[in-house]
Amino acid sequence: MGKTRLASGLGLGALVAIALLWAGSSTAASNAHPGAEEAAPPAGEPLTINWIERDPHPIEGLLLKVEPEDAEDLGAFFERQGFGMAGVxxxxxxxxxxxxTRLPQDLKALRRAEERKLLFLRSVLPLVLLSNEEIRTWRGRLLALQEAVQAGAEPAPEDRAWLAEMAERYGSDPQDLDALLRRVDEVPVSLALGQTILESGWGTSRLAIEGNALFGETTPSTAVPHLVQRVEGGKRFRAFPSLLESVRAYMHNLNSHPAYRRFREQRAAQRALGVMPSGKLLLPTLERYAELPQYLKLVRSLIRSNGLEELESARLDRDWFASRDASF
Incomplete structure (x- = not known):
């Protein structure tokens, strides 16, 4: 088993290294969406664990970037952290x-299907929650601005600049906060997990292993990192520098692309009723996501058979770092 390593033996505060996982927004093309524009890391690169701090994107607290040497190494890391899905x-x-940051190259070689599934869920669930946390923070600021405007206050210059940036990112009007709020919202955990399980084959597909692509997103552009199907006339699929970037791009796609307007409207309707958006209720709005026959039926079956709705209430541990020492 490969040994998981930290950057140094320094104290916890000194282990913080600034690193940006978000490469900034870009212009969406066809059914693609903004994401990182840097090449995916090559296979075989030395694997380590690093502390990172998100800036300027608003993930609260610190985030631990994990680069496992192999599936056994990653499973052992999760065990040391007491990260069990039953408790969640x-x-x-x-x-x-x-x-x-990337799935182990030998994930597919795990003989027991349940072990492979568990390792995949442990890897992807935190990414979904982290991405939703970012969106939730942006949404909270939008709601505060909306309340202030409705009370007659004039947005400060920095708020106007931020609104313009968010509106451009999501393809909306900075003057229409209601429209922007319909786009800046979370994606249900069960829906994201069900789709990535189907799209990536529980993380064993070529796209997932070689391109960190968890959701089978295509692109007509050769200007972004991509992989091409190994068949004549094969489709071009987005590739990402990390798994987190793939999750972010998937959520941005649902939150901005015209094809998913009904998804956003139905989610807003659920919000208006005072309930958290449900993956089960939103799934039927994604009939345009894939060409695969029975796609929605397959995703629905995966959500049900794997108990993914039980993970809708999963939450990140705000005090997780404080309760861990530097040795892991």
């Missing part, structure tokens, strides 16, 4: 603030 499902345990 029962609501007794929260989820560690970790971001697995």
């Amino acid at each position: 499902r029962a609501g007794a345990r929260s989820v560690p603030r970790v971001a697995v």
